[in-house]
Amino acid sequence: MKLPYDEIPEYPENYDSGNIMTRMIDGLGFRFYWATEGLTQKDLDYSPSKESRSVLETMQHIYGMSEMILNAPKAKPNVRPKDFTIYSYEELRQKTLENLKGASDLVAGKQAKDFEDFQVIFQQGDKQTPFPYWNLINGMLSDCIYHTGQITMMRRISGNPINPNISVFTGKVRK
Structure with a gap:
């Protein structure tokens, strides 16, 4: 099965609000794809300290946030x-990339007014706490980018660096 984001899709024709968010999500998807491509068990188990998340735990955290990124345009x-430990490395990777692609598709072409209906909603039991989409940008989206960088660093330390031909600037793999 071909996963999304082995390269960043072509950029949109204009800089409308939805297209900018699409590009941000696509950039995350590309980084996550390559940060998690070809991880070994040694990489997945790596943690810089006893108090830190391992690479696998970091992937679980990113997956949870990718669900929120997907749910916000639907105000779901x-x-x-929620327990994310039930998923294998392969499942976490696939589900995260699919969530990001789904979220990108949902916001593509949207106008600023459309974002007024998008919400990040936390629910514990019967209690729901809504936040505007703004919080997703500085929250989950930025946090996912941050943690994807941590995976890149941790896999380098564990002896399995990412493909050196990856260009996050062009969103392609140099030949």
């Missing part, structure tokens, strides 16, 4: 707590 509640 994110029910918590």
Whole structure:
């Protein structure tokens, strides 16, 4: 099965709000694809300290946030707590990339006014706490980019660096 984001899709024709968000999500998807491509068990188990998340735990965290990124344009509640340890590395990787692609598709071409209806909603039991889409940008989206960089660094330390031909600037793999 071919996963999304082995390269970044062509850029949109204009800089409308939805297209900018699409590009941000696509950039994350590309980075995550290559940060998690070809991880070994040694990489997945690596953690810089006892108090830190391992690479696998970091992937679980990113997956949870990718669900929120996908749910926000639909104003669909994110029910918590939720156990992400049930997923294998392969499942986490695939589901995260599919969530990001789905979210990108949902916001593509949207106008600024459309984002007024997008919400990040946390639900614990019967209690729902909504936040505007703004919080997703500085929250989950930025956090996913940050943690994807951590995976890149941790896999380098564990002896399995990412493909050196990856260009995050062009969104392609140099030949």
